[in-house]
């Protein structure tokens with residue numbers, strides 16, 4: 001994830017509600033929470049992760065993970081305590097949790113760094129777009145397939161890429 005771009009966009013748009021898919025050690029969560037803290041408008045982050053731990057590492061590249069959590073650490077361990085009061089963590093499969101999370105409240109920004117498979121990624125973005133009005137979307141590792149590009153061009157969004165990160169924003173935002 002191009003974290004400085006993520007941070008700068010969140011400082012500019014000042015979302016009240018951010019949903020993140022894919023936490024692992026918590027680098028992107030840290031940037032999101034730091035931006036929300038500095039925004040000072042009570043913004044919250046809900047993160048969804050099905051963590052993979054170093055002990056379970058098979059040695060094979062796993063396109064669903066991309067990051068493993070070191071032995072003795074917990075998911076999101078990098079995030080300092082002072083940022084955690086605005087952070088809700090949901091452990092489980094995003095295919096189950098994301099629709100439930102979106103059903104219960106709106107979201108102003110989606111930060112996606114979860115499974116890279118085309119169908120899973122596309123469905124996640126389509127799910128968010130179908131349920132909310134304006135939204136800011138981030139997707140890491142966009143070069144894996146055209147899921148993000150297709151989503152961004154099928155919807156009324158402005159979008160661009162920064163390194164391997166895609167950013168899209170609803171036109172009326």
Ligand SMILES: C[S@@+](CC[C@H](N)C(=O)[O-])C[C@H]1O[C@@H](n2cnc3c(N)ncnc32)[C@H](O)[C@@H]1O
Nearest residue numbers: 022023024027028049050052064066093094113
């Ligand atoms: C690339 S890592 C996230 C890295 C993180 N954004 C960062 O900046 O440090 C992807 C994470 O998605 C998790 N993941 C994979 N499949 C998932 C699924 N179906 N539901 C939820 N999380 C999943 C992985 O276990 C891993 O923790």
